[in-house]
Amino acid sequence: MADLKVKLGSLALANPITVASGTFGFGREYAKFYPLSELGAVITTAVTLEKRMGNPPPRLVETASGILNSIGLENPGVDYFLQEELPHLKDSGAKVIVNIAGRTVEEYAQVAAKLATAPGIAALEVNISCPNVREGGIAFGTDPQMAQKVTRAVRDQWDGPLIVKLSPNVAEIALLAQAVVEAGADIISLINTLTGMAIDPHTWQPKLANVVGGLSGPAIKPVALRMVWQVAQAVSVPIIGMGGIMTVEDVVEFLLAGASCVAIGTGNFWQPTLARDLVAALDTYLDSRDLANVQMLIGQVGKGGAPWHSCV
């Protein structure tokens, strides 16, 4: 048994495997497959100030080794979340990270203020990047000043670990990372979905009712890995890496690129037990290479050979 514990600043996790926002609901459904306490943490679907109905269907299209979604942040609102979802999630023994979204800076602040009053939340993850909702999301995530404003507004309301989740739909990811760290982010998570589109060549119609959507899954992994690596070079805060993780090798690659922890998103749809299975697989990976702990992988890309080569 290798030591899988990771510390992202003051956020201590039993292992570096979490699940990505929006792919795991509030954990209720997947709790039928395995105890959620086996994960490092559960990151919830985005919670907004008011209930949201989301975008019209169809909201999903499969693409080459990926999916495009335009769910549009459908969620029951922060008050419902606090009353009906947080209790069971806490009872499951999982570390709870709440993903938040808003249409305005004030909305982000109001959601954060409400969540700050509830005990049992390990961290907030600020979604500044959802490409699905016309009124919000995209502007915050693509402009360093707006990203800072949102980060500061949430920082003012929330004393615990603050994660800011970056959008990949920018030219210089490192600039955004530096901006949000300067504004008070303790941890950076990335990547959110890449904005994409699909068209039906027979009907000439866009395949999503919302026309554009967010691309996720193995198709985006190389982009995600590159961005995690660039952000790791640019800032010194811990990173939660995600984007197309399906195997333990993928997990290892993200850790090597500089992530302290990863999130499984679209992979849950392929295999509902994937995230839990990857905890055990990571342990096996480390043991088979005589690595005592997972820390030995973090940020080690290109740094010397792997230890087992030295004895050959």
Place this chain on the structure above:
Amino acid sequence: MPEIGEIIENKPIGGDYHRLVVRSKALMDSSPGQFTHLLVQSPKGPNTWDPLLRRPLSIYDVDGERASFLYKTVGRGTKLLANRLPGETIDLLGPLGRGFKITSAPALLIGGGVGAAPMLFLARKLHEQGRDFVVLLGAKTGEELAFAGDFGKFSSHLYLVTDDGSLGSCGLVTDSVPELVAQFKIPPKLYACGPIPMLSCLAGLAAQHNFTLDVSLEAKMACGVGACLACTCFLKDGSTARVCADGPVFPYEAIEWGRRDG
């Protein structure tokens, strides 16, 4: 829990339709109208995640450990599935969703095209319970009703309709419904699955004639278990429902027919 089942049979049966029979313990517990979310690729092969998502298929029949599916090859996933061979393993997630609520009323089962799939299992259950029921199946051509013989095991009241009149009567399934309903002594409950235009037409008839009608809907699905909200449909009362977990079967009155285009 996802289960690794074994393929017993996977054969073309005419008109782009295939029958897949698997050995599965988990599916022994299913009820009519529920579905399985399955991986078309072999669990043994190297995975390229293309296609990435599972494919939802209604449970066509369950006989002990033998569960069967009726599917139409329409795209990449179903074509890959059609290449799978007996003896190979298959990754099944199910039974999922909420099926038909069987009531004591006599029943009219309506299947349009591949919408016939959940009706065989329903016919089996109604037959086992000794209930009075009629099956109405429709398709474009007779070739696309090659599976209709499977219903003979459970029902002697089978009506077939084709668009071109090549088998059974000529027309649309919905044309025959009022007439068939009139033949029942006690008003029947209608159970339907098929394309959206057929279902919304039935919903119109049901509203007009005061029929009880359950419909099984389709939607693009990712998780299949209720977590991702990809499959949401809009309800009359202004709320939303997940086709995979709250459905796929809904009482017709619950659905906001105008807002569905999935």
